[in-house]
Amino acid sequence: MRDSNIMDTHPLSRAFVSNKLLRLVETIADQGEVLLSSAGIVIPPRAISTVLMIGEVPDVTAADIATSLDQPHQVATQRVALLIKLGLVSKRPHSTDSRRKVLEFTALGRDQYGLMMVMLEKIRDAMDALFDELGVDLAAKSVEAVQSLKARPLVDRIASPGPAHAK
16 A cells, blocks of 8 residues: 555545545554564454453453444454454353353463453554654544534535634
8 A cells, every 4th residue: 555645635635534544544454463463463453352352341242242343243243253263262152141152262362362462552552652743642533533423424514514614
């Protein structure tokens, strides 16, 4: 992936924020994959949040993960299936509801979870340094932007621009 593209300098550049953010996500995911691999972690970068939930939430299921992470159930199920294929996770019946399948770590999964947690602390610290360098907490601003767009979608903002854009 290139460092920049024509949308970075185009007069309508600000309309392409999704393109810029997608490049940021891909850059972080690519670099995260290198970090994980260099630490002997086989967990795919896009499954880290799933593994985190399995490690922190008792009796968690794929449906719980999908709901908590605001993901389609199919995505959560695919990530769980990959973790099972990698030998990191297994399923067992829920103690009170046989229809629910609880996710738990295998021995390898517990080891990987421990390595992942150490790496996540390092990544958090590196991101804090990046946010300081940029002068903005991108994580917090991302959450804020989602909340603002859900409260007032783009269609409403176009139909009735706010005072900040009155020129």
